[in-house]
Amino acid sequence: MSDVLKKNGMTANLEFSEVHFRKRRALAADPKICSGCRTCELICSLGHEGFVDPERARIFIQSNPLKGSFIPMICRQCSDAPCYYACPESAIEIDQGMGIVTIRGDRCTGCRVCEKICLYHAIRFDPEKNSAIKCDFCNGDPQCVKWCPVNALGVVEFGKGVF
């Protein structure tokens, strides 16, 4: 892990990396049982923005209803978060306790590099705030997991499995 970072000329703290790798928590989704109701998008936008707007949700369902395919697009809180290294403004931070990757709205200039680099399409752009938005894990209690009616979403802790 740290070798890869060093090779790319990145300066991540070895000790820090290991700590947050061990304690990492993230959302997990099972597209096989997602019913496509999009309740997660609604509760996410209502919780974060105070109004209902799936476009500004930090989770979204990529759907192909004709095939019954509904894939929740979620942030994995990657330990080697590409968005963290890609951000030219250092607006993305990784929490040292749980390894949650968050965006600081005051630093974000809306260049949308993180949106493009994310492999999981988990970062979205809010044109009104001119800022990128992403899952902040709701302070450790993700509402989408709580509200998913078919339990297609869960929290995974590295080394411990889904719960």
Add this chain to the structure above:
Amino acid sequence: METGFGWTGKILRVNLTEHKCSIESTHSYAERFIGGIGIGLRIFWDEVSVDVGCFDPENKLILATGPLTGTLAPASGRFELISKSPRTYPKETVTRSGMGGSWGPELKYAGYDALIIEGKSKEWVNLWICNDRVEFRSAKEYVGQDTYSTQVKLRKELDPSAKILCIGPAGEKLSRLAVILSDSTFASGRSGFGAVMGSKKLKAIAVRGTKPLKVFDPNRLIDISTRVRYLSANNPMQEWTTRVLKIEDQKEFINKYRKKNTACFSCPSPCFAHLEVPGAGESASHCANYYYHGAATKFYGHSMERDQAVSDSYVLANRFGLDTFEFRQMIKFLDDLHKKGLIEPQKGLPLDKIGSREFIQKLLYLVSAREGIGDILAEGCARTADQIGGGWDVCSKYFPAYGSADHGAIRKQPGVALLWALDSRCPLIDQHAYSRLSSTYQTEPQPFTLSAERAKSISKQVFGSDMAIDHTTFNKKPEAVIYAQNRSAVINILIVCDWVYPVIQSYATADRMGDTSLESKLLFAVTGHNLTEEELNTVGERIWNLGRAMMVREGRTRDDDTLHESYFAERDGEQAVSKTDFEQAKTVYYKLRGWDKSKGWPTSKKLNEVGLSDIARDLEKEGINLTSC
């Protein structure tokens, strides 16, 4: 009234004749009619005269959402359509039709509460609504395409996330059985509005919305939604559609081919099963879709071909844009006609092979393309029976009223018989409030059933008497029917799904009692419009009276509030509906409604009382003299 929360405040009016659109305000309707069928019926009342035919350019198609649509409120993904229906029999009348999926919420996110479609285009067009931009796009290449390929192609052309309503070949050919379809199976089925869209040369309506929707009190909305979800957990209705409990054979079929359960927008109980049968396509599907199961099992026994035939029956109906509900009875109808020798053997249709894959494929194709016998059948079974000598002797068995296919225990449950007689189309689709309770309780409780004792206590609290669910008598049924109708109007203006609301019974409480005030609480949380449950019921009553006034304008009287004659006589060992009791119950119903009992018309006093004095005046102007009290 404040319409800043819940409502978007705008109605989009699209004129297809001139390819123009305009925007109107929702404010003038919101207080009295709230949304959905309320707004739809009111606009229709004002703008379309009574002699307009369903395929005339003057007919309008109104697609209306409600204040709860697209919010977190559970099961709020629906919208309602109002238009003059080609399907109703013997006369074309104004009626409603609802639809799930996620098109309604997308319309709200695009910034509109409702969409009014008027006029008639010269060429085939697609309508593309992307937030404030409205485009009329040529649909030349889409003509003749089935609903699935239309959606795939349109998403490629416009936006991969666009939500699409479209019609199939059946709608283009003005089949009275045509549906408007969205995604794989969400359809506005029972009223034949696909043909209305077809008559306007409108192939599809695609919507994409990215605007936020303001909510009055998010925390309260979260609290009440949690409560709704708690109370509606283990909803037996979901079990009914995705597993078809009690019919073991169908259950096996569904479990074998189910990919997953899918849901409408914002719904906690996914009641569609997405099925994929190898060699026969895939689609989400609902209880009405398994109509061919019995016939196919008879023909093939238990085999792969049987499963493929069943799959064909609904996948092709969806693709062609036809209503599966009608075909359930049409198969039996054709079988009887054939056995009695009332129709000659048809060239394109193997009537001796009912139950086979070939038969259902050909039948659906012929009806959607209006070829051969399909040309007559596309008019619907009721109109077909008119054209065949002795047709009604067979047809009456399957079509109790208004050309709608038999649904529910009409003969066994007096309450259901009354519901049927007093509506303008099959009532059970959005009036499960009564039949859910009256059908699910059992004397010996099983999992997902209620005990008779608990059901009676619920009935007493909700309908006012435990006799309301007693199937031996018409006593107290009018009260229950009025409750069910008013509440169905309430859910159709808000709009929430009738499979969840009103939460009369719950499998999460010890006494199985639900909470019927949840709709009014949700309305307050979303809009800040504070109505008590009783006040909301009064709004429901207003909407029902408006619907009735619409029927009166179309010439409906007490004599039309009835079932087909044959339902009042015993048949094949099935009990008859007692005619004298039925008429007596109707008299009680009119009295309780405050209507004139000889004509079945609302009195002007009643219309004033429910806040529809302008409607009473309009009726007087048209020469319809209402009695004063």
